[in-house]
Amino acid sequence: MNKQIRITVSREIDRLLNEVAKKLGKKKSMLARELMEQKMYDLQIIQRGLK
Numbered sequence: 001m002n003k004q005i006r007i008t009v010s011r012e013i014d015r016l017l018n019e020v021a022k023k024l025g026k027k028k029s030m031l032a033r034e035l036m037e038q039k040m041y042d043l044q045i046i047q048r049g050l051k
Contacts, residue, residue: 007032 021028040046
């Protein structure tokens with residue numbers, strides 16, 4: 001089951017997310033989710049959680 005979360009970011013981060021999402025043709029929320037998942041993977045949080 002999918003869960004929905006809300007995050008608060010600074011005005012500058014919001015602006016950057018908008019710009020990058022537009023360039024990539026993605027929704028801002030999708031880009032933020034992908035970035036969060038990639039960071040969790042980089043920190044090996046996901047790998048440890050799946051063991």
